[in-house]
Amino acid sequence: MPDISGSAPKGKRVMTVKKQVEPIWIAGCMSGTSLDGVDVALLRTDGIDIFEFGDSTFRPYSVDEQSLLRDQLGLWQASDAAVELIETAHAEALSALQGFEMVGFHGQTFAHDPRGLGTYQAGNGAVLAEVLQQTVVWDFRSNDVQMGGQGAPLAPFFHHACARYIKATAPLVFLNLGGVGNLTWVDPSIDDPAQTGALLAFDTGPANAPINDLCMARLGKSFDDNGDLAASGQVDAALLDQFMQHAYFMKMPPKSLDRNDFHDILTQVESLSDQDAAATLTAMAAASVAQAMDHCPSPPARILVSGGGSRNATLMAMIAAGVDCAVAPIETVGLDGDMLEAQAFAYLAMRVKRGLPTSCPSTTGVAAAIGGGRISKPD
Numbered sequence: 001m002p003d004i005s006g007s008a009p010k011g012k013r014v015m016t017v018k019k020q021v022e023p024i025w026i027a028g029c030m031s032g033t034s035l036d037g038v039d040v041a042l043l044r045t046d047g048i049d050i051f052e053f054g055d056s057t058f059r060p061y062s063v064d065e066q067s068l069l070r071d072q073l074g075l076w077q078a079s080d081a082a083v084e085l086i087e088t089a090h091a092e093a094l095s096a097l098q099g100f101e102m103v104g105f106h107g108q109t110f111a112h113d114p115r116g117l118g119t120y121q122a123g124n125g126a127v128l129a130e131v132l133q134q135t136v137v138w139d140f141r142s143n144d145v146q147m148g149g150q151g152a153p154l155a156p157f158f159h160h161a162c163a164r165y166i167k168a169t170a171p172l173v174f175l176n177l178g179g180v181g182n183l184t185w186v187d188p189s190i191d192d193p194a195q196t197g198a199l200l201a202f203d204t205g206p207a208n209a210p211i212n213d214l215c216m217a218r219l220g221k222s223f224d225d226n227g228d229l230a231a232s233g234q235v236d237a238a239l240l241d242q243f244m245q246h247a248y249f250m251k252m253p254p255k256s257l258d259r260n261d262f263h264d265i266l267t268q269v270e271s272l273s274d275q276d277a278a279a280t281l282t283a284m285a286a287a288s289v290a291q292a293m294d295h296c297p298s299p300p301a302r303i304l305v306s307g308g309g310s311r312n313a314t315l316m317a318m319i320a321a322g323v324d325c326a327v328a329p330i331e332t333v334g335l336d337g338d339m340l341e342a343q344a345f346a347y348l349a350m351r352v353k354r355g356l357p358t359s360c361p362s363t364t365g366v367a368a369a370i371g372g373g374r375i376s377k378p379d
């Protein structure tokens with residue numbers, strides 16, 4: 001039965017017909033730019049509201065698998081072995097969970113250049129649909145790019161749902177510190193995420209990727225645990241200033257980055273000690289977040305941080321020191337920062353199924369709110 005509701009001035013009957021859809025359990029999957037593994041999380045949603053968060057799992061990539069994937073970065077067609085690894089790892093991760101009736105499969109981004117060539121997420125949803133005998137929604141970014149958008153970030157519509165789920169009343173920022181940093185400013189008082197003024201989203205700059213690359217190249221470690229290495233070094237102020245002159249920071253959002261867009265900062269810190277290089281790269285990530293605040297339509301009441309970078313205490317302290325509002329891990333409001341992106345692709349899968357938009361001018365720069373994605377069903 002449709003829900004017929006609405007208020008109208010006396011004497012005039014105006015009815016708003018809202019089509020109701022039953023929420024379902026969906027498994028969302030994310031294999032992020034840090035190449036650490038596959039996150040899968042269950043979410044019960046109707047594509048508008050979050051009804052319930054469910055179980056989640058993580059299937060890590062082994063060191064050898066990571067190196068196979070790393071070799072594909074920047075390629076517009078990954079090797080058969082890499083594609084097979086991505087599909088197999090997702091199938092394995094998904095088989096650890098039960099009780100879902102659809103899958104939102106992001107795939108692994110290897111190349112992203114919306115201004116020129118497009119965006120490439122490896123992994124075929126149709127293959128996964130056959131293997132799992134489940135409906136798989138995938139290829140979320142291509143349509144946005146074809147329509148002139150950046151194809152990223154796509155999590156903002158989900159952040160809007162999260163803001164309403166936690167009953168936020170004032171504008172707030174969701175900050176994800178993955179390989180790249182990205183933020184979404186949300187005005188929770190506007191019900192429809194596609195409506196002008198509800199959202200502003202963009203990539204802030206490099207986050208963990210250069211720190212990880214430095215740790216791997218110099219110490220054979222995959223990341224700077226807790227930011228301890230950075231905490232023991234000095235920031236090179238001249239290099240930090242030079243970094244902040246990058247044209248990307250002056251550019252008005254929406255804007256997005258590829259993982260290696262700022263790769264040259266590793267060369268710039270080459271002459272510094274391990275500690276000073278880590279401190280300087282961490283300060284660069286934090287300064288790009290502070291600069292990003294200038295682009296927000298109004299100062300947020302708080303910044304809720306997700307992604308692995310929220311466990312880097314040095315990075316978190318540097319960010320807090322550079323902004324004028326509270327900065328806290330998203331766990332402080334009861335959400336799971338490690339699974340947020342996977343949950344986002346469960347939410348977006350339901351929106352694709354319902355034909356609802358998944359991006360709009362203020363999230364990806366696309367000309368008008370649009371949907372996208374492909375739906376593959378098993379034969």
Ligand SMILES: Nc1ncnc2c1ncn2[C@@H]1O[C@H](COP(=O)(O)OP(=O)(O)OP(=O)(O)O)[C@@H](O)[C@H]1O
Binds near residue numbers: 177
């Ligand atoms: N304890 C920790 N201390 C410091 N950094 C950490 C810690 N745990 C995770 N990280 C950082 O977080 C990264 C993983 O973050 P995350 O899983 O959010 O990235 P991702 O989802 O792959 O990236 P993206 O969001 O860009 O796609 C690690 O590679 C590491 O740099």
Ligand SMILES: CC(=O)N[C@H]1[C@@H]2OC[C@@H](O2)[C@@H](O)[C@@H]1O[C@H](C)C(=O)O
Binds near residue numbers: 180182256
């Ligand atoms: C092209 C691509 O895969 N971009 C990722 C990447 O990782 C973080 C940042 O860069 C963001 O733009 C995006 O992912 C998140 C999930 C998004 O689309 O919102």
